[in-house]
Amino acid sequence: MINLVNKQLKSIEVSGIRAIANKAATDPTIINMTLGQPDFPTPEKIKLAGKKAIDDNQTAYTHNAGLLELRQAVSDYMNRLYGLSYRPEDEIIVTIGASEAIDMTFRAILEEGSEVIIPGPVYPGYEPTIKLCGAVPVYIDTRETGFKVTAAMIEEKITENTRCIVLSYPSNPTGCTLDQEEIVKIADLLKGKNIFILSDEIYSGLVYDKQHHSIASVSELKEKTILINGLSKSHAMTGWRIGFVLAPSEITAELLKVHLFNTVCASTISQYAAIEALTQEMDEVAQMKAEYKRRRDYVYERAVSMGLDVVKPESAFYLFPSIKYTNMTSLDFALKLLEEGVAVVPGSAFSELGEGYIRISFACSMEKLEEGCNRIERFLKKTALSAAAN
Numbered sequence: 001m002i003n004l005v006n007k008q009l010k011s012i013e014v015s016g017i018r019a020i021a022n023k024a025a026t027d028p029t030i031i032n033m034t035l036g037q038p039d040f041p042t043p044e045k046i047k048l049a050g051k052k053a054i055d056d057n058q059t060a061y062t063h064n065a066g067l068l069e070l071r072q073a074v075s076d077y078m079n080r081l082y083g084l085s086y087r088p089e090d091e092i093i094v095t096i097g098a099s100e101a102i103d104m105t106f107r108a109i110l111e112e113g114s115e116v117i118i119p120g121p122v123y124p125g126y127e128p129t130i131k132l133c134g135a136v137p138v139y140i141d142t143r144e145t146g147f148k149v150t151a152a153m154i155e156e157k158i159t160e161n162t163r164c165i166v167l168s169y170p171s172n173p174t175g176c177t178l179d180q181e182e183i184v185k186i187a188d189l190l191k192g193k194n195i196f197i198l199s200d201e202i203y204s205g206l207v208y209d210k211q212h213h214s215i216a217s218v219s220e221l222k223e224k225t226i227l228i229n230g231l232s233k234s235h236a237m238t239g240w241r242i243g244f245v246l247a248p249s250e251i252t253a254e255l256l257k258v259h260l261f262n263t264v265c266a267s268t269i270s271q272y273a274a275i276e277a278l279t280q281e282m283d284e285v286a287q288m289k290a291e292y293k294r295r296r297d298y299v300y301e302r303a304v305s306m307g308l309d310v311v312k313p314e315s316a317f318y319l320f321p322s323i324k325y326t327n328m329t330s331l332d333f334a335l336k337l338l339e340e341g342v343a344v345v346p347g348s349a350f351s352e353l354g355e356g357y358i359r360i361s362f363a364c365s366m367e368k369l370e371e372g373c374n375r376i377e378r379f380l381k382k383t384a385l386s387a388a389a390n
Helices: 007-011 016-025 044-055 068-082 097-109 126-132 151-157 180-190 219-224 249-263 268-279 283-305 330-339 366-389
Strands: 092-095 115-120 136-141 162-167 196-200 225-230 243-246 358-361
Touching (some): 007 126, 044 268, 068 092, 092 249, 097 196, 097 225, 097 249, 151 180, 180 219, 219 225, 283 366, 330 358, 330 366
Parallel strands (some): 115 136, 115 162, 162 196, 196 225
Antiparallel strands (some): 092 243, 225 243
């Protein structure tokens, strides 16, 4: 019977992130610097709102698009932070995390043979869902431009089959993001072209040294932009599984069909918790962001002091240094480093364009980061000595 399974699945492998993380999970002595998950608890007010929803018997289905009160909160939040305007009635869908939002978007807009342009290295969740739609991922190499895609690079990849362009900024795994000027240039290229833009902005709440700018803020592009966001990273709510899709009503009407038959609706309890997250100012959220920035500065300075070639991340909680000089593949490097007690993600997990890099997550305590960096430094010195001896 295995021969009857969807043939597209056979070309899809389990994420390299999980492969290393699973090995690390079995040994408590390993410093785990792999998973993109906040190490902070969900803020207390949010947890209490979830508990209250249970006590109030708010456990039935909601509207397929989510509670109207939550969609209004999303609308207000996005307008307040980023100047974006979306109607809660018909331009916002609450999803089971950003992952479902990505999946349902591709399933709604792609057909057999459609091409999707993706700047890489990039989060590994796009390619499998694109392929399951019978579509084709087309990668742009951003390694020579500080991991930032440009309008000229996109233009080179556009063909008559191009259906969508993914803008995954702020970026996982690089921590890079796009300035307003860079977004405007991309917008100028795409005006008048019948190409969707999937703008995955899940890390927009964790931009440290500048303001986040969304391509959806360019009025001429709003009609073709499908904006994805959520609360997992900014509010330490990964397990609550709450994401959002924002798009013009004629697009959300089609997206809702996929969402309806796939999930019915997001968790009602989580939706009530999300209302609290979006409508209440919380010191914990600001404190988490400040702590990530402090960790970012520490890990970046340590990496530079080790002699690693690395772009300083502007957002998210990842560092993406090059390890090409070691002449090891990123997987070999990660596996050997694991033997020394540190788990990182091989860059190859983020497409072929990530080969020669590793992703270090600083979503763990400063104590663990210090020890993890000490072990990485010792490993690099030992590797250098071994190479010199040979």
